[in-house]
Amino acid sequence: MITATARGPQCNLQADLHEGNIVLHVRRRETVGSCEQLCVRPKMKLFVALLAVGLPALAAAHSWIVCTDYLENNGWYWDKAKCRAWPRNAKKYNLRNRRFGLAGGFPGFVHRLDDHPELTPLCNDPRDDATSYQLPMAAYYLGQKVVITHPTKNHASDPRCGIRNRRDTENLMYVVNGDEDPCCIDSPKLIQIMDMGVSPSGRGESDEVLGTYPKPGFQNAPKFCEDPDKAMGTYNFTIPMDLKPGRHTFVWKWIRVPTVNPFTTCWEADVFATKAERDAHYLATGRTTEDMWDFYQIHNIVDGEIVDPIDI
Numbered sequence: 001m002i003t004a005t006a007r008g009p010q011c012n013l014q015a016d017l018h019e020g021n022i023v024l025h026v027r028r029r030e031t032v033g034s035c036e037q038l039c040v041r042p043k044m045k046l047f048v049a050l051l052a053v054g055l056p057a058l059a060a061a062h063s064w065i066v067c068t069d070y071l072e073n074n075g076w077y078w079d080k081a082k083c084r085a086w087p088r089n090a091k092k093y094n095l096r097n098r099r100f101g102l103a104g105g106f107p108g109f110v111h112r113l114d115d116h117p118e119l120t121p122l123c124n125d126p127r128d129d130a131t132s133y134q135l136p137m138a139a140y141y142l143g144q145k146v147v148i149t150h151p152t153k154n155h156a157s158d159p160r161c162g163i164r165n166r167r168d169t170e171n172l173m174y175v176v177n178g179d180e181d182p183c184c185i186d187s188p189k190l191i192q193i194m195d196m197g198v199s200p201s202g203r204g205e206s207d208e209v210l211g212t213y214p215k216p217g218f219q220n221a222p223k224f225c226e227d228p229d230k231a232m233g234t235y236n237f238t239i240p241m242d243l244k245p246g247r248h249t250f251v252w253k254w255i256r257v258p259t260v261n262p263f264t265t266c267w268e269a270d271v272f273a274t275k276a277e278r279d280a281h282y283l284a285t286g287r288t289t290e291d292m293w294d295f296y297q298i299h300n301i302v303d304g305e306i307v308d309p310i311d312i
């Protein structure tokens, strides 16, 4: 048996010549233990080469939450100045200064659960409030609409760039009951506080549905076609009125397709009973107390262009 191995930044590729066939093993670094095998005949070498070229795109099948309190809902482009709070260890992973959507090493900040939900930690980094918030922690108030942002990583559908089949399956927000990280995604300590919907996709959907924003779910990224890998998507969720004020852990969970395990991002936030108390906390920590605004409320869009009136 002859073995050739190729390594990219995001995947390992191993081709074995086995009984006249080439067996190609594709092991994505983010999923130790999951190995896809393809059996091809030698004359299909070209196909194998093409497949290898396509691998980085395949391996980019992931996403994460970058900002946990973003000022603009349904926005077009990421602007770190509009982010006033960050997830666990955002500084360590350089989420603020690195290019939006760049994973920055694997697995790095990306956290995908595996086939042992009862064993796999729910969060990429375990909870440690004392060291995890060199970039500031969020503060919310009861009833607040919170905007969070994530890179699309090629996982949206928009007919303007000829992509209609990238699916979306589940987008949920949880709050953790208690102060310790739940063991796992099946834990009863996870209380679902928001279902952020599912984006439309597929041949059955009209161009109009697929190309209209805002849209529910993961693919709410109006500028997806300009940079399918690194476009910004936003979600919003509401802090439940019956949440007990105090510090809580929040968990985002995304399922792209049922056959791919969920991705999660975890962060803490101080929840205040009123906006006045939250504002006092943000002022004391040097942050703006503005509420989030909606991109489509502050801009006039005509034929896909911003045509705002000019202030005199």
Ligand SMILES: *[C@@H]1O[C@H](CO)[C@@H](O)[C@H](O)[C@H]1NC(C)=O
Binding pocket: 073, 074, 195, 196, 197, 214, 216, 217, 235, 236, 237, 294
């Ligand atoms: C907030 O998110 C919900 C759920 O996805 C969505 O239905 C709603 O339209 C969003 N609100 C705004 C103002 O975008």
